[in-house]
Amino acid sequence: MNFVWTVAWRLLREGRFQTALILAGVSIGVGVIVYITAIVSGLQANIIDRTLSTQAHVVLRPADIVNQAPLTVPGSVKLADIAKRTQRENTIANWGSIVARVRGTPNVSAVAAMASGPGVAQQGGVRKSIVLMGVDLDDYRQVVRLDNKLKAGRLLLPTGTALIGKELAADLGLQPGGRLRLQTATGGSQSMTVGAVLDFGLKDLNKRWVLLPLREAQNLLGFQRDVTEIYIKSERLFEAESLAANLALSTGLTADSWQSSNGQLVTALKSQSASSLMIRVFVTFAVALGIASVLVVTVVQRQREIGILRAMGTPASRILAVFLLQGGLVGLFGSLFGSLLGAAMAEGISRMAKTEDGSPLFPVVLDSELFITTALIATLVGVLAALLPALRAARLDPVVAIRG
Amino acid sequence: MTLEGVKKSYGGGKSPLVEVLHGIDLQLVEGEFAALLGPSGSGKSTLLNIMGLLETPTAGELRIADTATASLDDAARTALRNRYLGFVFQFHHLLPAFSALENVMMPLFAGQGRVTSQDRQRAAMLLQRVGLAEHAAKQPVQLSGGQQQRVAIVRALMNRPRLVLADEPTGNLDTQTANEVFALLHELNREDGTTFLIVTHDQRLADGCPRQIRLLDGRLQPDGLVSPAPSASGR
Ligand SMILES: Nc1ncnc2c1ncn2[C@@H]1O[C@H](COP(=O)(O)OP(=O)(O)O)[C@@H](O)[C@H]1O
Numbered sequence A: 001m002n003f004v005w006t007v008a009w010r011l012l013r014e015g016r017f018q019t020a021l022i023l024a025g026v027s028i029g030v031g032v033i034v035y036i037t038a039i040v041s042g043l044q045a046n047i048i049d050r051t052l053s054t055q056a057h058v059v060l061r062p063a064d065i066v067n068q069a070p071l072t073v074p075g076s077v078k079l080a081d082i083a084k085r086t087q088r089e090n091t092i093a094n095w096g097s098i099v100a101r102v103r104g105t106p107n108v109s110a111v112a113a114m115a116s117g118p119g120v121a122q123q124g125g126v127r128k129s130i131v132l133m134g135v136d137l138d139d140y141r142q143v144v145r146l147d148n149k150l151k152a153g154r155l156l157l158p159t160g161t162a163l164i165g166k167e168l169a170a171d172l173g174l175q176p177g178g179r180l181r182l183q184t185a186t187g188g189s190q191s192m193t194v195g196a197v198l199d200f201g202l203k204d205l206n207k208r209w210v211l212l213p214l215r216e217a218q219n220l221l222g223f224q225r226d227v228t229e230i231y232i233k234s235e236r237l238f239e240a241e242s243l244a245a246n247l248a249l250s251t252g253l254t255a256d257s258w259q260s261s262n263g264q265l266v267t268a269l270k271s272q273s274a275s276s277l278m279i280r281v282f283v284t285f286a287v288a289l290g291i292a293s294v295l296v297v298t299v300v301q302r303q304r305e306i307g308i309l310r311a312m313g314t315p316a317s318r319i320l321a322v323f324l325l326q327g328g329l330v331g332l333f334g335s336l337f338g339s340l341l342g343a344a345m346a347e348g349i350s351r352m353a354k355t356e357d358g359s360p361l362f363p364v365v366l367d368s369e370l371f372i373t374t375a376l377i378a379t380l381v382g383v384l385a386a387l388l389p390a391l392r393a394a395r396l397d398p399v400v401a402i403r404g
Numbered sequence B: 001m002t003l004e005g006v007k008k009s010y011g012g013g014k015s016p017l018v019e020v021l022h023g024i025d026l027q028l029v030e031g032e033f034a035a036l037l038g039p040s041g042s043g044k045s046t047l048l049n050i051m052g053l054l055e056t057p058t059a060g061e062l063r064i065a066d067t068a069t070a071s072l073d074d075a076a077r078t079a080l081r082n083r084y085l086g087f088v089f090q091f092h093h094l095l096p097a098f099s100a101l102e103n104v105m106m107p108l109f110a111g112q113g114r115v116t117s118q119d120r121q122r123a124a125m126l127l128q129r130v131g132l133a134e135h136a137a138k139q140p141v142q143l144s145g146g147q148q149q150r151v152a153i154v155r156a157l158m159n160r161p162r163l164v165l166a167d168e169p170t171g172n173l174d175t176q177t178a179n180e181v182f183a184l185l186h187e188l189n190r191e192d193g194t195t196f197l198i199v200t201h202d203q204r205l206a207d208g209c210p211r212q213i214r215l216l217d218g219r220l221q222p223d224g225l226v227s228p229a230p231s232a233s234g235r
């Protein structure tokens, strides 16, 4: 039986009403924090997941062609402004060695080369403007998931086949096995069989994207053996920016990370994270103030008992520890109840908010890490909040209590 | 315990400075049983609190077991208090959140930070000695006033103190119970040799004590300095 633990526990048990009050306060605060964290991280993970379902983490493109400005002598007169040139069809020629080098870079999990360009799909007199995307299907599927996008047909890409979006399929009245003609501005033209109909998740992509074998795209677009992009999947999603910077240096190509390609989204996510952090910080402060104020009242009410304990020879440090422990216990137990409360609220919301097909709008993220961190922080906050009341208790003059 | 020229003043600053004790010289002999008498406001509680190291004298020195205490810090005074002194207050001051047995163990628990099963046995033995064995598990509110005061008395004995300071231990008890409590204090003094200093208003109870110390307006009366021979006492 330890003095500090026993006395702290008894005082909490004895002050039923105050203990209940303070526990309720901490539980509600922690509940709000857990709820917000679970919802926001669920939402963000879901948005990022959806956004990246059709994008590579890093895309390598040919470097911009720029005109070299003539050397200027200081003090000389400038005779002409030099504007950026129109960018010719600029391609990557020696991509085989680049892909090999990128594959060997740490933090890269998959690489796919792509030859893409504008074209027209034609069927039964209907013409639709499209994007031709020539890929090696096995490589491409490593970078961008396709099996969850398949609506009809099979995910195979032998010579002479094309995989098209479901809007284009509807516009042209096509099903797997149907035929369409692909044409390009350079005069290329070829008839293809529809291998599969895909749902890319966005109407615009479903209208335009046509996947076909790399070799045939290169022929149609007149690229010879060149490609236009190299798609890269990173092992660590949030390190895509530094990976892009590395690859730009090592390959001499332009490298764009998913963050730089989705600037608005990243800004929105960041400001959402910042506001959720603000809410959590302020709720934490409110909880700390609540603990402190209830404990101050407790110290005043327990003045007499503290005085007796001191008169009987309890060191001031032990009184201090008793009240710090009370703060810690309240924080810990409050965070346990609060975690349950927050988890229940988050689960409830995700049950209520459903998409039309009945699946949850977004999954809430309730991992043990969240609960453990919350419990640790709440305990620490409880101890810190108890510091002032505890010091007050430790400095109480026993005589005042005894003379009563 | 020895007091040399102990003075105590209150106030100062805004409120007027009032000297309550005007230089007390007093020695308590090991194993004696002394009553401290005096009218209300004469400074008895102040003197007892100083002897109990709960208050510091404004001037003078207090020695406990050859240790000078005037210059000690709070931690050292607390440790001395825990080791050598036991307290009984007028209002028994039991801790309501703890059982009778736990209250008895409290001085040991508070000083050491933990208790063993042997300590528990000693507390139970003390309670048994004052006839409260079957009330050990009860909360203070479940006990009568006399029972509570008896718990408070054995609580003061838990640490085997050299000196027990009791401030009007029978002040709020009826005559019958007060007599019983005093008899118990005498018995504990005889059996264990613990020194007692007991503040009381009641001349009749004081007459039963071998030594009587009289305090008037912050000064000890001359006769209080002399300890009468045990044979000359009323018992
Ligand atoms: N903390 C204090 N501040 C100011 N005066 C005090 C304080 N404590 C006691 N006194 C005064 O000291 C005097 C002696 O008080 P006390 O020792 O309690 O007397 P007794 O116990 O003999 O009745 C009283 O006049 C009281 O008002």
Ligand SMILES: [Mg+2]
Pocket: B044, B045, B046
């Ligand atoms: Mg008094």
